[in-house]
Amino acid sequence: MLLDGRNAIVYGAAGQVGTALATAFAREGARVHLVGRTGKTLGEVADRVRADGGLAETAVLDALDEAAVDEHADAVAASWGSVDISVNVIGIEDAQGTPLAEMSLEDFERPIRIATRSTFLTTRAAARHMIRQRSGVILTFGGDGGGEPIRDYAIGGLQVALNAVDFLRRQLAAELGAYGVRVLALHTGGITEGLPEDFAAREAITDMIVGKTMLKRAATFADVGNVAVFAASDLARSMTATSLNITAGAVTN
Template structure:
C-alpha cells in the first residue's frame, strides 16, 4: 500500500473532497485524522472508512483557531508517534457571482483571509513535527487556472495559497519535507446540489477541458494518495495538474 504506516491529518475532512481524500488515504494504509467544525459530517466519513477496514479518528476543530490547530497537531503526533501528511481542505467561503467593481471589501477579502490563515496555521503546525523527523508532505488544494470573471477573490486566494506553498517548499525542502499543490479545474461532484446554476457550472468546467470531462472526487483522492506517498518523493514546490487539460502546459 502506498501510505502504509503513515499518519495523515485532513482539515475539512467532513466535506466531499476531504472525505474522498480521507477514504483514499485510508485504503492505502494511512491512519487518518479528520478535523473540521461539524461533528456529524466528520463522524459519517470516519464510519465509512472504518466499515471498509480503515483507521480514522475525528476532532471538532476550527482551522482558523491558532491555539486549537497547534494543540491538535501536537496531540496527533504524541499519540501516533509522527505526523506525516497534512492536507488543508477547509472551504474558504469565497463570495462569488458579484463583479469585483460591485463587491464589498468584506466579501472580497474574507475568503482570501480564511484561505491563507488556515493554510498557514495547519502547515506550520505540521512542519514543526515533520522537520525534526526529516520527512513529511504538506498538500495544497485547488491551484489557480486562467483568469475567470465572477469568482470574487477566489483566484486571488488560490494564487496566494500557491505562493505560500512554494515558500514552504523552499524552506522545508532541506529538511526533507515536500509541499505540493493539486491543481484542479473544478470538481462537479463537489458543487452543492441546490445551486441554481449547478448544471451551467458543470458544463463550463467540462467544456474547458481537453478530455471533455472533469476530475472526479475519486480522481482527486487517488492522485493525492500518490503525491503523498514516497513514490512521488521527487515532487515538491510545484503543482500536479489534474484539470483534464483545462490548464495545459
C-alpha cells in the first residue's frame, strides 16, 4: 500500500471532494482523520471507510477556528505518532452569477477570507509537526492552475481566492522544503459530476468546463483521489512547489 501507516487529516471530509480523498487515502493504508462541522455526515464517511477495511477517526471542528485546528493536529500527533498528510477542502461559500461591479463587498470577500484563513491555519498546524518529523505532504485543491480569469461566467471572489491559496502553497513549499516537507496543489478546472441537478447554471458551467478540455470530459472525484494518493506517496517524493494538472487538457503546462 502506498500510504501504509501514515496519518492523513482531511478538512471538509464529508464533502464530495473530501470523501474522495479520504476513501482513496484509506484504501492505500492511511489512517484518515476526518474533520468537519457536522458529526453525522463525518460518521457516514467514517463508516464507509471502515466497511472497506480502512481506518478512520472523526473530529467535529471549524477549520476557521485557530485554537481548535491547532489542538486537533496536536492530538493526532500525540495519539498516533505523526501528521503525515494534510489537505483542506472545506467549502468556501462563494457567490457566483453576479458581476463584480454589482457584487457586495461581503459576498466578494467571503470566499477569499475563508479560503486563505482555513488554508493558513490547517497548513500551519500540520507544518509544525512535519518540521519536527522532517517529512510530510500538504495538499491544496481548487482551480485550474492557469491563473487566467473566467471570461464567460461571473464567478465573484472565487478565482481570487483560489489564486491566493496557490501563491500561499508556493511560499509554503519554499519555506518547508529544507525540512523534507512537500507542498503540492491539485488542479481540476472543475468537476461537473458534483454540480447539483437543480442548479440553474449547471448546463452552462458544464459546457464551459468540458469545452476547454482536450479530452472532452472533466475530471472525476475518483481521478482526484487517485492523483492525491500519488502526490502524497513516496512515488512523488521529488515533487514539491508545483501543481498536479487534472484538468483533462484544459490547461497546458
